[in-house]
Amino acid sequence: MYVYDEHDRQMAVERVAQFRDQTERALAGELAEDEFLPLRLQNGLYVQRLAPMLRICVPYGMLRSVQLRRLARITRDYDKGYAHFTTRQNIQLNWPNLEDVPDILAELAEVEMHSNQTSGNCIRNTTTDQFSGVQSDELTDPRPYCEIIRQWSTFHPEFAYLPRKFKVAVNASEKTDRAAIQVHDIGLQIVRNEAGELGFRVHVGGGLGRTPMVAPVIREFLPELDLLTYLESVLRVYNRYGRRDNKFKARIKILVKALTPEGFAEKVEAEWAHIKDSPSRLTPEAIDRIKSYFTEPAYAILDNAxxxxxxxxxxxxxxxxxxxxxxxxxxxxxxxxxxxxxxxxxxxxxxxxxxxxxxxxxxxxxxxxxxxxxxxxxxxxxxxxxxxxxxxxxxxxxxxGFGTANLNMLTDIICCPGGDFCALANAKSIPVADAIQRRFDNLEFLYDLGEIDLNISGCMNACGHHHVGNIGVLGVDKKGEEFYQVSLGGASQHDATIGKILGPSFARDDMPDVIAKIIDVYVNKRTEEESFLDTYRRVGIDPFKERVYA
Amino acid sequence: MPDIIFRDGSIRQNQWNVVQRPENGEALDIPTQQRVLIPADLWVENRERFIGNDDVGAWLDSHDEPEILADYVNDLPMIAVNFPKFSDGRGYSSARLLRERFGFKNELRAIGDVLLDQLQFMKRCGFDTYELRPDKDIRKAARCLNFFSQGYQAATDTDLPLFRRRAS
Missing domain, CATH: 3.90.480.20 (Sulfite Reductase Hemoprotein; domain 2)
Structure with missing residues (x-):
């Protein structure tokens, strides 16, 4: 994986010194809360329900053992001895002290880690397929492109105060999309054109949250050397024209929809025409340099066992x-x-x-x-x-405790921290996940059900990706009480689909029964080969509705 | 008038007054004996009167399109870009367009809700001078302009991104 050179190291150290200075000024009262807010968010620091929360960046999900050990030490020295893997391949600490954060960042920088741009209205961590580089069906390893995007987006002077947060994901497999690129602000699908050249199909304007959307394609083929100038054009159009009057309409998906994908693409192309041949155009040497960090490890020559x-x-x-x-x-x-x-x-x-x-x-x-x-x-x-x-x-x-053989099964639940930790949440999510896991504790039964994505979010912000769960659960607040809305049919891969809401929401205690009834309908209606999603797509939502609300 | 920060961190006396947009129906009132910045669209409308006058510059609000000045940039002794709220980032794009696309050569100034922690971004995007919000400590500006010794990307300050500098 990528290793810092002297430039990366220097900027990492400078970043820590900058945040130390900012924190000192904030604690001294020289920075108002709203002035400190974007500064701390762009260093991953939230102020949460019970304590600050620090989101540490794991670029496109890659970690070395030395980094894991340092994280362990940090959770012991500065936190309560545990951490949380997020739904965007990052890691969160739930209990750090605000005044310790600069020291934590300094410790992270020593092992080439940081929390840059893990929150705030800026370009966030670029994510990709966790099987990059080791699966047989990818066109090329997407991680070097993620690293190129990481460097370009880090401390970008023009795009630190965007209308809203901005997430990029890259996928290189034609069959699978484990990065769910079509529900990102920019989704890059690595493709080859008819001439056999490598490039990207560019999706813009996907996202979850309050207004879930699957991203339309705004360019069928972008040559790989043009990656950064094109991204810069998309971001510039967004920075200039994205809505800033209403936080809930500020994501790029709203702009793409307002201009239509064609209209948006035209604006991007017009911008790009000015800068596509600038020195920001990538060079084969620059790409090769990054690729040289993602070479194969020293595999033994083996036969399949x-x-x-x-x-x-x-x-x-x-x-x-x-x-x-x-x-x-x-x-x-x-x-x-x-x-x-x-x-x-x-x-x-x-x-x-x-x-x-x-x-x-x-x-x-x-x-x-x-x-x-x-x-x-x-x-x-x-x-x-x-x-x-x-x-x-x-x-x-x-x-x-890592060997539960439930990967991609009903109990391999994606779940945000929810109302137990998060200040934004309307409802708790962890107890719902726990109750469902307890209800479905028979592995044989789970295997019989096959792959089912069950995703739980504690609020509209959709950190638990509930819209794209085959079964999605969303916590809602009704007059101060926690309820849960269920949606069915969501999917996050190449067939990305936003799930459909089943009907009125349920009390927390009812959730395991509700899920059981949904599963029941699937078991009764499925044909031998059908997955949950297949059956849902064939029979539609009505049989589920009838059973659950009977 | 509050002092002005230069991109090298030095502090000098401000000589320019920002003339606000006149209310509906009112005429543009330009103080004499002073150097003034007037709303950019009004400068364009009245440009015959102002071209050649080095005491009259223009200012763009965050929602103004810098394109309106594209044909005249170097007829202006100064262009200022207003940040109505520091978290409104449109001015960074405006600055880069004025510099890199329209070739503006004279002084580019950040005005409005200009705080310390955004100064280095402004510098990288081509601003030369900064009118810091008066409640902020101007003595800390030099440090905040130089937290980073370099950047990954090309911007107005360098057209060579780090990947090209690494190669050389």
Whole structure:
């Protein structure tokens, strides 16, 4: 993965000094609260319901073991000994002290980490597929482009005070879209044109929140060297013309809709015509330099361990299930991609203790070249595990709580921190996830149901991506009481769809029953091959409505 | 009048007055014996009167399109861009367009809700001078203009992004 050079290091150190200075001025009363607000947000610092919350950036989800160990130490020294993996591949601390934050940032900078632009009305962390570089069906590794975007967007002088936050995601697989690019402000799909040249299909104006939208395509093919000048053009059009009078209408999706995708694209093209040949145009050398950090690790020359695994699976049912659900095919023979699930019932989705962070670091060093990836489903991936060591790994992780073989199952719930922690939330989300996990604790039944995305958000801001869950749950406030609205049919991959609201909302205690009834309808209506989403798309929402509101 | 910060951090006396947009129906009242900045569209409307007068510049509000000055930029001794609220970032784009697209060579000034922590961004986008909000400590400006020794991107201050500087 990317390693800082002297320029990156220098700017990281300067950033910490800047925030230290800003924090001192804020504490001395020289900065009004509204003046300090964007400064602290652009350093990841929220003031939350119970304490400040610090969102630490994990660029496109990549972490080294040394960084995990440092995070563990920080949670011990400055927090309550645990952290939270977010739905945008980042990590949050829930209990730091405001005056300690500059020290935390200094500790992070020592291991090439930061919290730049993890909040605020600026360009946020660029996200991508957690299987980048190790899956066989991608056109190219998207991570170098994410890093190029990271550098371009970091401290961009023109785009630090946008109308609203701005999120970019990149995907390189034609079959899957684990980055959910079509619900981002800009979604970049890596493609080849007819001449075989590499480039991007550019989607602009997707998003969740109050007005969920799937992003239209505004350019079918953008040559790779033109990436940054084109992004700059999109951002400039947005910065100039995006609405600033109403926070709820300020995202780029509203501008794209108002101008129509064609009208918006025209404005971008006109802007781009002026700058496309400027020195900001990428060079093949610049791309190659970044790519040189994402080369393959020193893989052993192996054959697939098919027979060994077959025997081990035969002898051990638990291992067999785990292999089936939590382990994916690797592009290299003899290797496998392992997802560690952070969704053990009884623990809020995505929460990890300091000790677990260190355990993950040890596992990375022992099994996967010292690197891990954080997923937007709030799990952790060991991307390069030898097949002949899978059993050994599984035996280690089960007692740690990372071996629940429920990846992509109903209980692999995406869930925001909700009303237990977040000042914005209308309702709690963690207890709902917990109650559903407890209700569906039979793995055999879950396997029979197959893949179902269940996503829970505690409010409209949709950090739990409820709109694109096959089953989405949204916490709403009704006269001071917490209720939950259910939507069905959402999808986040290439078939991105915003879910449809089932009907009136439910009390929290009813939620496990409601989900059970929805599952019931699926089980009764499905044909042999159908997933939940397939059945929903075939039969529509009415049978679910009838059963749930009967 | 409050002092003015220059891009090198030095502080000098301000000589320019911002003339507000006249209320509906009222005539533009330009003080004599002073250097003035008038609303950009009014400058354009009355440009025959002002071209060649180095005591009359123009100011753009955050929602004004800098394109209206595109054909005349270097007829103006000064252009100011107003930040009605520091969190309104349109002025950064206006500044870059004036400099990089329309080739404005004379003094570009940030006025309005100008605070310390935005100064370096303003400098990178081509502003030369900054009229700091009077309640802010002008002695801290030099430090805030120079928190960073370089940037990743090209902007008005350098047309070479870091990836090109790294290569050389």
């Amino acid at each position: 098919t027979e060994l695994l077959a025997q081990q699976r035969f002898e051990n049912r638990g291992f067999d299930q785990w292999l089936k659900y939590n382990v994916d095919v690797h592009k290299k023979p003899g290797y496998a991609i392992v997802s560690l699930t952070m969704k053990k019932t009884g623990t809020p989705p995505g929460d990890v203790t300091d000790r677990q962070l260190e355990q993950i670091a040890d596992l990375a060093d022992e099994y996967s070249f010292g690197e891990v990836r954080v997923t937007h489903e709030q799990n952790v991936v060991l991307a390069d595990v030898r097949q002949d060591r899978l059993l050994e790994l599984w035996q280690e992780i089960v007692p740690m």
